[in-house]
Amino acid sequence: xxxxxxxxxxxxxxxxxxxxxxxxxxxxxxxxxxxxxxxxxxxxxxxxxxxxxxxxxxxxxxxxxxxxxxxxxxxxxxxxxxxxxxxxxxxxxxxxxxxxxxxxxxxxxxxxxxxxxxxxxxxxxxxxxxxxxxxxxxxxxxxxxxxxxxxxxxxxxxxxxxxxxxxxxxxxxxxxxxxxxxxxxxxxxxxxxxxxxxxxxxxxxxxxxxxxxxxxxxxxxxxxxxxxxxxxxxxxxxxxxxxxxxxxxxxxxxxxxxxxxxxxxxxxxxxxxxxxxxxxxxxxxxxxxxxxxxxxxxxxxxxxxxxxxxxxxxxxxxxxxxxxxxxxxxxxxx
Amino acid sequence: xxxxxxxxxxxxxxxxxxxxxxxxxxxxxxxxxxxxxxxxxxxxxxxxxxxxxxxxxxxxxxxxxxxxxxxxxxxxxxxxxxxxxxxxxxxxxxxxxxxxxxxxxxxxxxxxxxxxxxxxxxxxxxxxxxxxxxxxxxxxxxxxxxxxxxxxxxxxxxxxxxxxxxxxxxxxxxxxxxxxxxxxxxxxxxxxxxxxxxxxxxxxxxxxxxxxxxxxxxxxxxxxxxxxxxxxxxxxxxxxxxxxxxxxxxxxxxxxxxxxxxxxxxxx
Numbered sequence: 001x002x003x004x005x006x007x008x009x010x011x012x013x014x015x016x017x018x019x020x021x022x023x024x025x026x027x028x029x030x031x032x033x034x035x036x037x038x039x040x041x042x043x044x045x046x047x048x049x050x051x052x053x054x055x056x057x058x059x060x061x062x063x064x065x066x067x068x069x070x071x072x073x074x075x076x077x078x079x080x081x082x083x084x085x086x087x088x089x090x091x092x093x094x095x096x097x098x099x100x101x102x103x104x105x106x107x108x109x110x111x112x113x114x115x116x117x118x119x120x121x122x123x124x125x126x127x128x129x130x131x132x133x134x135x136x137x138x139x140x141x142x143x144x145x146x147x148x149x150x151x152x153x154x155x156x157x158x159x160x161x162x163x164x165x166x167x168x169x170x171x172x173x174x175x176x177x178x179x180x181x182x183x184x185x186x187x188x189x190x191x192x193x194x195x196x197x198x199x200x201x202x203x204x205x206x207x208x209x210x211x212x213x214x215x216x217x218x219x220x221x222x223x224x225x226x227x228x229x230x231x232x233x234x235x236x237x238x239x240x241x242x243x244x245x246x247x248x249x250x251x252x253x254x255x256x257x258x259x260x261x262x263x264x265x266x267x268x269x270x271x272x273x274x275x276x277x278x279x280x281x282x283x284x285x286x287x288x289x290x291x292x293x294x295x296x297x298x299x300x301x302x303x304x305x306x307x308x309x310x311x312x313x314x315x316x317x318x319x320x321x322x323x324x325x326x327x328x329x330x331x332x333x334x
Numbered sequence: 335x336x337x338x339x340x341x342x343x344x345x346x347x348x349x350x351x352x353x354x355x356x357x358x359x360x361x362x363x364x365x366x367x368x369x370x371x372x373x374x375x376x377x378x379x380x381x382x383x384x385x386x387x388x389x390x391x392x393x394x395x396x397x398x399x400x401x402x403x404x405x406x407x408x409x410x411x412x413x414x415x416x417x418x419x420x421x422x423x424x425x426x427x428x429x430x431x432x433x434x435x436x437x438x439x440x441x442x443x444x445x446x447x448x449x450x451x452x453x454x455x456x457x458x459x460x461x462x463x464x465x466x467x468x469x470x471x472x473x474x475x476x477x478x479x480x481x482x483x484x485x486x487x488x489x490x491x492x493x494x495x496x497x498x499x500x501x502x503x504x505x506x507x508x509x510x511x512x513x514x515x516x517x518x519x520x521x522x523x524x525x526x527x528x529x530x531x532x533x534x535x536x537x538x539x540x541x542x543x544x545x546x547x548x549x550x551x552x553x554x555x556x557x558x559x560x561x562x563x564x565x566x567x568x569x570x571x572x573x574x575x576x577x578x579x580x581x582x583x584x585x586x587x588x589x590x591x592x593x594x595x596x597x598x599x600x601x602x
Contacts, residue, residue: 020596020597060597063426067429068426068429068430068594068597068599069595070594086433086434094426094430096423096426096427096430100423101423101424103348103352103422103424105351105352105355106351106352110351113344114347117340117341117347118344118428118432118438119432146355162427
């Protein structure tokens, strides 16, 4: 699944690696390989979500795209042009540290003014866009309050508004809804989808919140230990994993008799709603695995209540891929 | 140029807003600088004893103190901005929004100088009113003083860029900056005129010393730096300041690249 698409990319990462060396030369043995050979094309006008466990390299990649970190090797191109050259960089907006990206002593309006000037917008444009953005995020009544007196959710919305100022072509969001209440999180998600569908923007999103990625992302990239181990559309990922996961519900006693016979298969156990029932999900690697399991079940003929193909959630897919990858890295098989 | 003016306006507005929102910081800073001068002045008077001798050198004493104030601003504030913005997390946002960071730092230096000039004016008048010693600043020499001030301060801000660059890489360099401010306090009061030979040349090649010396020539000795042998010293001051600005800019660019290479722009 990992690879590139044929579509015209908003940006492309080619052979990207990043090794962080300690500042003291005699500590170079403690170097950390944060990103290892990532190739990726992100199409224009989509939400691309980078998922991965802590330390997988998500934030480093986002910051390399933003130009805040220089790669050790490899390069970033935007619309086919070299990202190193400031003139060829498109307009970028980012929320990297959430509400920490703001001057807390200034009001939302003053933050928007300052960053609007840095972006080179005219005063009229800053005024018009600031008013629109504050209204979009229901912040008009707090426009002149000191940012430090706002709630965390409001501060986060101000940070997103600052990033959207000047209508950036590419928006980089690192955990944009972390710690937000449901209402604020939904509002931001809704606005992000509108930006992509209505204005053809490209959004790169890193998150630990699978439901957020599932709700807003068009494409998903999964990182583990600095490597891009999967990249596809959410629907393709779900279709791929749906073929391989089967859920079986059967009485506990039946399962205990069957358990030893199916030990060659990868499965996870759980209790069903009725406490006497077991819910077992088989993760099959291919069609042959399905046939082998079917044959075994036909031979043993356990009294199972239901068997069905599972539609995996993004969280299931994520856990399976990262687990599979880390087992492979450890030398184990799955 | 239009972009630079927009940046200048943005930085002025930001500085003014942050200052007026917390005016107590400004007034306390001003009060401390005033009290520090009075402490030095009263200490010197009790040591010298002879009021006439002290009065004769008081002009130079005040000029050195005022010029030292600019050093505090240039070395302390440029690096402090970087440190505090990295701590807040806003430094990355600034860099992302306006990647030509050196240009931004130069504009910030200009704004900081203008703000410092306003504060210095208040401080200077307070000092002159308290000591009763009014510096000979008037229409006859104001242009020379302003030229000398701008050229001298350019070199000081160039030196400040080195610290700003180091703050990008090492973040916590406040202590080093404080020590440097005291070193410059010594330089501001160094009797350079009494030195000779290579030692004089070496001391003049440092930032601040030649500028302070020439301002004293204009204000205390009523000389001119636009004509006569002193004009060569003015040329030397220009070369000195431009050199420090260039060196500071190069060091800042190297540090900025190092900081981006190590991913330290947002770390504190």
